Amino acid sequence: MARLDDINPATRQRLIDLDCPSFDIQPFVDGPPLDRRKVAIVSSAALIGRGELPFLPGAADFRTVPNDRPASDILMSHISVNFDRHGWVRDPNLVLPRDRLAELAAEGAIGGVADTHFTVMGSTDPREMTATADAIAAGLKAEGVTAALLLPV
Amino acid sequence: MSALGLMLEARGIPTVVVGLIRLHMEKVKVPRGLWVPFELGRPLGEPEDAAFQTRVLRAALGLFATARAPSTIVDFAEEAPGRLPLPGWRPAVTLAPGLALADEIRALAPAQAAHVQRRRRSTVGLTGLAPADWAGHLTAGLSGALPASPRPGLSPAQLLKFCADDLKAFYSEAAQSDGARPSSRQVDDWFWNETTAGRTLQAIRKAALASDQAGLKAVGGNLIVPGARVVAG
Known part of the structure; x- marks a missing residue:
């Protein structure tokens, strides 16, 4: 469905025209075998804990999602209305696949799952997120994460 | 997420991006990317289908082992079955017409x-x-x-x-x-x-x-x- 031809014309054109940043670098970091990697999720779904202030338009900050936070206490505050949320209503793993990662860890396919995941407002220009990238990277390193899984909505 | 992924990789974190818009992954040149042919809002493809979700994750995380060079983008081959209408579906509750x-x-x-x-x-x-x-x-x-x-x-x-x-x-x-x-x-x-x-x-x-x-x-x-x-x- 996310083939561009399948998206309604207004949203499609906006996605085609989106000014993606370009980078002069092509970083490529090595790491241990997958069965020894600790995995963390970085989601653009603007997830918040129940009771927290939602992400607002243009927010360039980040929030953390503890791996053991109950799914019933996680809400999605992304400002866009142009993506599906009916699937999220039925299953949090569609966006934040913590149960699936736990299963992969239990069978030994990955080394482990981080205690903390990260989330940002996906509609914000990433060029405004330099400080956020610094902070998320520092948080991932502090936990010994060797595989960041970036998930959009 | 493509750009943030590259920014994290530049800070020393190995990343894999699951992408819904292949064009953006190509523009940013993500280090490792799995393009998925799913609806916006559904990066794992199918709600309430653990096996399907796990296949997506295995494909994405597998790139840590198989990708040998930057800007490796692989396409996930399966379509999500839930993109198709459920024949005869009606909502679980019937509303009387004209309610305030x-x-x-x-x-x-x-x-x-x-x-x-x-x-x-x-x-x-x-x-x-x-x-x-x-x-x-x-x-x-x-x-x-x-x-x-x-x-x-x-x-x-x-x-x-x-x-x-x-x-x-x-x-x-x-x-x-x-x-x-x-x-x-x-x-x-x-x-x-x-x-x-x-x-x-x-x-x-x-x-x-x-x-x-x-x-x-x-x-x-x-x-x-x-x-x-x-x-x-």
């Missing part, structure tokens, strides 16, 4: 509670307002005279936007509370074509666009009704 918004919300409450019972969670709660308070806030948007926001940190217009999101989530939970697996389009068709809530949000959008309040105009123009569901005129 507050009455419609009340009529859906038992089904929404059944969703919470079945799935042990609710996605409703961004505003912190009780459902009984939603109709008043939303219909105030029709007049352009938004009441003060009871939620510190949210302007009246922002409260209106998140109230609309809570409303849509409440209706989605009620409609899907019987465990059926409709396509997103089927649920959207019901909400936008058959409910007072859908008609109310369309009217709020039009009123907001006509408003001279910048905050309300911005919210109404872009953040209430999906582009695919905007009713012209």
Whole structure:
């Protein structure tokens, strides 16, 4: 469905025209075998804990999602209305696949799952997120994460 | 997420990006990327299908072992079965026609509670307002005279936007509370074509666009009704 031809014309054109940043670098970091990697999720779904202030338009900050936070206490505050949320209503793993990662860890396919995941407002220009990238990277390193899984909505 | 992935990789974190828009992955030149042919909002493809989700994750995480050079983008081959309509689907609750918004919300409450019972969670709660308070806030948007926001940190217009999101989530939970697996389009068709809530949000959008309040105009123009569901005129 996310083939561009399948998206309604207004949203499609906006996605085609989106000014993606370009980078002069092509970083490529090595790491241990997958069965020894600790995995963390970085989601653009603007997830918040129940009771927290939602992400607002243009927010360039980040929030953390503890791996053991109950799914019933996680809400999605992304400002866009142009993506599906009916699937999220039925299953949090569609966006934040913590149960699936736990299963992969239990069978030994990955080394482990981080205690903390990260989330940002996906509609914000990433060029405004330099400080956020610094902070998320520092948080991932502090936990010994060797595989960041970036998930959009 | 493509750009943030590259920014994290540049800071020493090995990354893999699951991408819904291949064009963006190519523009940014993600270090490792799995393009998935799924609907926006569904990066793992299929709700309530653990095996499908696991296949997506194995394909994505497997790139840590197989990708040998930057800008390795691989396509996930499977389509998500839930993209197709569920034959004969109807929402779990039948609404009487012509209900006022507050009455419609009340009529859906038992089904929404059944969703919470079945799935042990609710996605409703961004505003912190009780459902009984939603109709008043939303219909105030029709007049352009938004009441003060009871939620510190949210302007009246922002409260209106998140109230609309809570409303849509409440209706989605009620409609899907019987465990059926409709396509997103089927649920959207019901909400936008058959409910007072859908008609109310369309009217709020039009009123907001006509408003001279910048905050309300911005919210109404872009953040209430999906582009695919905007009713012209």
